[in-house]
Every structure is written in C-alpha cells, then in structure tokens.
Amino acid sequence: MxxxxxxxxxxxxxxxxxxxxxxxxxxxxxxxxxxxxxxxxxxxxxxxxxxxxxxxxxxxxxxxxxxxxxxxxQKAKSTINKELLQAYFRELNQVADVVGAEKGELFRLALHMPDVLQQEQEEEAEEADWxxxxxxxxxxxxxxxxxRADEGKALATEIMSYIDRIRILLAEVDKQDPVRMEHIRNRIRGHITELSSAEHFDQNRFEQEMVYYMEKLDIAEEKVRLVNHLHYFTETVYLPEPTGKKLGFISQEIGREINTIGSKANDSTIQHHVVEMKEELEKIKEQINNIL
Missing domain, CATH: 3.30.230 (Ribosomal Protein S5; domain 2)
Structure with missing residues (x-):
C-alpha cells in the first residue's frame, strides 16, 4: 500500500x-x-x-x-543548625528584654537568620546511555x-479516483472512435471521386497512400496499451513495497499513450476527452511526488 x-x-x-x-x-x-x-x-x-x-x-x-x-x-534537603539557632534566639530574646519588644516572633526570626537552614549537596544527574x-x-x-501509512491511504484513494476518471474518458474515446472513422471514410470517398476523374490518376499509388493514411489515424493499439498501463498502475498502487518511483515511470507511459491518441485522432470530441485525461494525469503526477 x-x-x-x-x-x-x-x-x-x-x-x-x-x-x-x-x-x-x-x-x-x-x-x-x-x-x-x-x-x-x-x-x-x-x-x-x-x-x-x-x-x-x-x-x-x-x-x-x-x-x-x-x-x-532529588529534591533539595534542608537541615537546621540547632546550636546556631539557639544562639540567635538567646540574643534576640535579650535584645527584646532591653527594648521591651514582643517576643512572639523571635523563633521565626531566629530560624531565618543566616546559616541556620543549610542545604545538603545535591547529587549530580547522570547521563543517559545508548x-x-x-x-x-x-x-x-x-x-x-x-x-506515513495513514497519509498513504488517503493518497491512494485520491489517485485511484483520477485513474478511474481516465478510464471513463477512455471509454468515451472508444465510443467516439467508430464515428470518427466513419467521418474519415466519407471524406476519403469524396476525395476518391474527385481524383479518379483526374488525368494521370495512379490507382496503386493512391491505395498505398490511403493505407499509410489510415494507419496513421488508427488509435486501436494506443487504446489497448493505455488500458494495460492503467491496469498495471492500479496493481502497483497496492503492492506492499515502496512504489513511488515505479508509479512515476508508469504515469509517463500513460501520458505517452494519451498524447499519441490526441495527435492521431484528428477529432474534436476525442481531443476534448484527451485534454481531460491530461488534466487527471497531471493531478496524479503531482501526488506521486509525495509517495515513497
């Protein structure tokens, strides 16, 4: 996938x-x-x-x-220097007697005198290892x-919608192809009528030119190859290994067949479908750039 x-x-x-x-x-x-x-x-x-x-x-x-x-x-630990606390408290008590001050806060004041509360040395944090x-x-x-896999599922759904659209457009091309060929035959019949009455008309040369002309206009092989490429693309999308580069190569082959159909068709309706197929293929190529 x-x-x-x-x-x-x-x-x-x-x-x-x-x-x-x-x-x-x-x-x-x-x-x-x-x-x-x-x-x-x-x-x-x-x-x-x-x-x-x-x-x-x-x-x-x-x-x-x-x-x-x-x-x-570890959390810092504090210890009380009891001897120093007692000394501070005695001095504060004596001063309070001299000046006649209240003694209710003497203990708190002594406790916060310098060096009464002492911090223990903290252990140094160790390093992590590999x-x-x-x-x-x-x-x-x-x-x-x-x-990546979740994103890939969304990409697969989006890309396959573009592939399905190309299949639908190719079916429309296939449906239009007999109409196109009939128009071509009618034009050729008209030319034959005009040319056959002309002087120095070479029937053999004309037939050779017509065979060559019809082969140049025939898109049957391109349609078959495009179907095969679309099928191969779909199979590749669901392979378990990374397929981004392979899908890029297949999309190039898909583009080559679409372009050939467009250049050989000589039909406005088919050309319209070809343009739409190219648009869908560009969307596919844009998404393939983000595929592993």
Missing part, C-alpha cells in the same frame, strides 16, 4: 534524573536527505542513528532531533511510518 513521504513521529522518556525527547520529521525528496541533531554524549552514535533512519524511512528530507534535559536528581535512547528512536520511527 502507498506511503506518503510526509510524516512526523516522536517519543519521550521522563526519568528521575533526566528527560529525553526524540522528534523525526520527513518531507518530499528524490533521495534520502538526512540531518541529525543529537546531544554531545550521543555524537559517537550518529552513524548508527543514520543507519536506523535510512533503513526505516528509505527516502525523504528527514530531520532527526534528540533533546536531553537534566532534572534535579540503550535508553535507541528504543526511543525506534518508537519515533514507528510512529512516523504509521503517520
């Missing part, structure tokens, strides 16, 4: 000492155009990351961003491919 080249996938891990987020975005590209941004501690793993992405996504303009954020290893990051990359890639 078709997959779009446009997609987004992410994964995240929040641990006690750190957080890691992985985001991968992809856009259209004829080949793999990959950019990778990773923290310093993963710099030696960039080659492995590129291999993972190449294998999973095949092609596209892809950006990989891995962010690492340190969290506090065994932690690799599963996140795999998860992000899987999510991106799921996104």
């Amino acid at each position: 078709l997959q779009s080249m446009t997609g987004f996938g992410s994964a995240r891990l929040d641990a006690d000492q750190y957080s890691i987020s992985v985001e991968i975005r992809s856009l259209n590209s004829k080949s793999m155009d990959l950019s990778v941004r990773v923290p310093k501690f993963l710099s030696d793993k960039e080659y492995d990351i590129r291999n993972m992405v190449q294998k999973a996504l095949v092609r596209g303009k892809v950006g990989v961003n891995v962010e690492f954020t340190r969290n506090k290893a 065994d932690v990051v690799q599963p996140l990359l795999e998860e992000a890639l899987q999510n991106l491919n799921s996104f």
Whole structure:
C-alpha cells in the first residue's frame, strides 16, 4: 500500500534524573536527505542513528532531533543548625528584654537568620546511555511510518479516483472512435471521386497512400496499451513495497499513450476527452511526488 513521504513521529522518556525527547520529521525528496541533531554524549552514535533512519524511512528530507534535559536528581534537603539557632534566639530574646519588644516572633526570626537552614549537596544527574535512547528512536520511527501509512491511504484513494476518471474518458474515446472513422471514410470517398476523374490518376499509388493514411489515424493499439498501463498502475498502487518511483515511470507511459491518441485522432470530441485525461494525469503526477 502507498506511503506518503510526509510524516512526523516522536517519543519521550521522563526519568528521575533526566528527560529525553526524540522528534523525526520527513518531507518530499528524490533521495534520502538526512540531518541529525543529537546531544554531545550521543555524537559517537550518529552513524548508527543514520543507519536506523535510512533503513526505516528509505527516502525523504528527514530531520532527526534528540533533546536531553537534566532534572534535579532529588529534591533539595534542608537541615537546621540547632546550636546556631539557639544562639540567635538567646540574643534576640535579650535584645527584646532591653527594648521591651514582643517576643512572639523571635523563633521565626531566629530560624531565618543566616546559616541556620543549610542545604545538603545535591547529587549530580547522570547521563543517559545508548540503550535508553535507541528504543526511543525506534518508537519515533514507528510512529512516523504509521503517520506515513495513514497519509498513504488517503493518497491512494485520491489517485485511484483520477485513474478511474481516465478510464471513463477512455471509454468515451472508444465510443467516439467508430464515428470518427466513419467521418474519415466519407471524406476519403469524396476525395476518391474527385481524383479518379483526374488525368494521370495512379490507382496503386493512391491505395498505398490511403493505407499509410489510415494507419496513421488508427488509435486501436494506443487504446489497448493505455488500458494495460492503467491496469498495471492500479496493481502497483497496492503492492506492499515502496512504489513511488515505479508509479512515476508508469504515469509517463500513460501520458505517452494519451498524447499519441490526441495527435492521431484528428477529432474534436476525442481531443476534448484527451485534454481531460491530461488534466487527471497531471493531478496524479503531482501526488506521486509525495509517495515513497
């Protein structure tokens, strides 16, 4: 089934000492155009990351961003310097007696005096390792491919509607073809009547010219080939492997047969159908640019 080249996938891990987020975005590209941004501690793993992405996504303009954020290893713990607290409290109590101040807030004031509350040393947050990051990359890639698959289903539905429209228009061409040929025969009969009465009329040469002329106007083979190309295109859409490039080649063949029908038909009604078929084919080509 078709997959779009446009997609987004992410994964995240929040641990006690750190957080890691992985985001991968992809856009259209004829080949793999990959950019990778990773923290310093993963710099030696960039080659492995590129291999993972190449294998999973095949092609596209892809950006990989891995962010690492340190969290506090543990909450800060405070301890009370009891001896210093008692000393402050005694001094404040003595001063309050001297000046006759209220003593209700003395303990709170002593508790907030310098160096009474002491912070314990925090542990340093540890680094994440490759065994932690690799599963996140795999998860992000899987999510991106799921996104691509969903987009591909919508693209397949849209493209097949254009193919069905070309089939309908080709059926109209097939219906008009006998009428066109009859008009051509009538014109030829009129020319034969005029030429046969002329001097130096060469019957053999005339018959050869007519055979050549009729072959140039015959579009039967082009119609058959176009039907086959449309059938092959439909089969290819539903193949499990990436088919974007193959569909591009088939669409070129479809365009070649449509153009030949238009150039050989020499009929205004068929020309009208050919123009519409070309419009549908352009819509297909536009969407194929976004297919993996």
